[in-house]
Amino acid sequence: MVTAVEPTAGQVVGRRWRSARGIVLVLLCLVVIGVVVAALKPSRKPDDLDPGSPKPGGTRALAEILKSRGVGFDVARNASDATSRAGAGTITVVARPERLTRSDLDRLRGTAGDLLLVEPGREVLSSLAPGVEQDGPTFVLQAHPQCGLQGATLAGTVAFGESETYVAPSGATACYPESGKPRLVQYQVSGRAVTVLGAARPLTNGHLTDEGNAALAMNLVGARPQVIWLIPDVRHASSGERAGDRTLTDLLPPGVKLFFLGLVVAVIPIALWRGRRLGPVVAEVLPVVVRSSETVTGRSRLYRAHRARGRAAEALRAGARDRIVPLLGLPRTVAQILPTQDPGAAREVVMAVAARTDHDERTVATALYGLDLGQVTQSWPTGQSDPGGAEPVDDAGLLALADLLDDLERQVRQS
């Protein structure tokens, strides 16, 4: 048997690090990828501000409330649809204005009716709300109107959350300012009212009940008897425009496809190079490696499986007798004599062992022969069927017997 040398703590750490570094590296990569994906993920979902959406980001609640109040509510999925319906007495709410193309913006500019722009970008502002300029993002939980706009003063405090601020042109009504830059701007452009709202949050299902959000939303959106909610569809918005119907492969430079083809083909000679072995694999004709003690182990498992405590106890007793008897100065053959064969010999052994140990005869007789004291001292039972004597009643008994036999042997050896 080879005894293993205890490695030092440093070696253990080094070995653990070497075995774990692959896993650590993979985990690190996963974390980095996760962070990157989370950072690249758009903060807006496709169905945000959609009047059909019941999710926290949708605006179905607002639409339903307006409808129940008798306000006409139409949903337009593209700009041409919206412009055809727009007219005097309508208000066109441009949700997701970033989806509008340049031509959409031109079309919208020519329509009559009021406009409500929700979080418009620079391009949209210059086209539909000239004079208003984007300032920067802010965050506020409660904003006060601080203006004369009736819809805003009636609504009172509004929870904007993340919101854009704007620079309002002179003559415009500027509400909810943050250090002088308003979040809500309303003014007249070529005979119609254009409202720029710096946050989508007051309109959404999730935040409609916060502060005065609902009131502000209804006052702004429901200002005219007919609402046209323009939420441009990405597909429709881009159809026929410069992006076209071209797929990813059309957009790739021409050499890239050939490059990938080349890579695929290059794999073939590399695979053939690595796959060709230099000569055959030689199998070693091994000798038998079965342990010689396998039969003993098998017998032990059989004993255990069948709870053969009697047989196990008798084997232990026979082994102990075999070692103890020569120590007592008796012939070795006495060890194999069972009480049923010669009670006198067995009694002699028990007496001698009891004299040399601190155990009494009863204990020694039970341990070595599995018999009671009465049977030892008076008369040995004859014709007993089980030569092994008493069987331990449970596993603890067997363990105790093994320990007792060890103790007897040790004491006899030392006496």
Add this chain to the structure above:
Amino acid sequence: MALTGRLGLLALVAAFVPLLVPSGAVLLGLWGLLLLGVVIDLCLAGNVRALRFHREGDTRVRLGEKANAGLIVENTGKRRVKAVLRDVWPPSAGVSPRTAKINVPAGERRRIDQTFTPTRRGDREAVTVVVRSVGPLGLAARQLSRSAPRTLRVLPAFPSRRHLPSRLARLRELTGLHSTMIRGQGTEFDSLREYVVGDDVRSIDWRATARRNDVVVRTWRPERDRRLYLVLDTGRTSAGRVGDIPRLDCSMDAALLLAALASRAGDRVDLLAYDRTVRARCENASRTGLLSEMVEAMAPLEPALIESDAAGMVSAIMSRVRRRSLVVLLTELNPAAFEEGLLPLLPGLTARHLVMIAAVSDPMVDEMAVARGDLAAVYDASAAERARADRRRLTAELRSYGVEVVDAPPDRIAPALADAYLALKAAGRL
């Protein structure tokens, strides 16, 4: 045929070309060039068939030692052969280097130095020699296996050699080379000599004293020219692993020590390995060549997974050994195998010969017998006690037949067997 890494690398480089020159024709052209290179290489690569292989160096090595050998590659072809060569051996032959680069001009020969560090006893056969001959461009190679037969015989290690000097010293004491000859140290009549003070008076030969004027004593010496017949049982019981090696290897070690000792003591030693047939034999060896012949005979032996044929073994012994001998049977004390096989035949054998049985016991069983702690350990202990009791019973029964039994764990079996032999010799029982 085999491709090289260079071809793969070039194909990879070619894949990047379309990024600069986006043209399918250029890519196809590059592939065509590579294919042409492969064809040229295959045509111009050195001819592997024209290679001749010769081997030289050690054919025998003791287990645990190194053998040096050489593989000579002769190029009888017309072109230079630049190649990677692998001499294929079983893993336990421990050949090094595994692969070698060769560059043999036409008509010349080159030698590859090899060392073998075998890890197992027995015969190791060279499987084949694989040559991968690379073409001039290094893009493709011709690969072929050629046979170059060779057998490396790995001899038993004989680790119990270290016990030999002490046993030889004991033997010299017996033969009287060290101490004075006194009666009781030998049993064979040697010579008569004059009595000197200090001699045992019991050894005075009165008859001879009466013929001469001086008191004459007999001197004795241990018997010489006795015969030992060692029988190795190579059946299934010899296959079990004891410690880290098969029981058969332990038995061989013990047999070698006994043979070395007995041959120095002037006895004749023969060896027979038997399971159902004769596996190996070493008979009538000269005194000096005995050990090497025995080692040679033992080297290729492997345990056979069959029940030994005791009747066949006994009849083989009886037919081979006419004179009274010490028959040493190296086997395992397996009660089941013994009771059915050898035990009924023993009286016939002991009537003609002195029989000694040497068995390797398993130290694992002794470890299990003292195991305590939990239930499994105690059941293990009881099973081990049972196994030991069976063994003791069998030993007692064998002794009742007049058989000498040596039962020892693997690290002590060889000296124990040697001691038993010396005891027999001292007692004059051979």
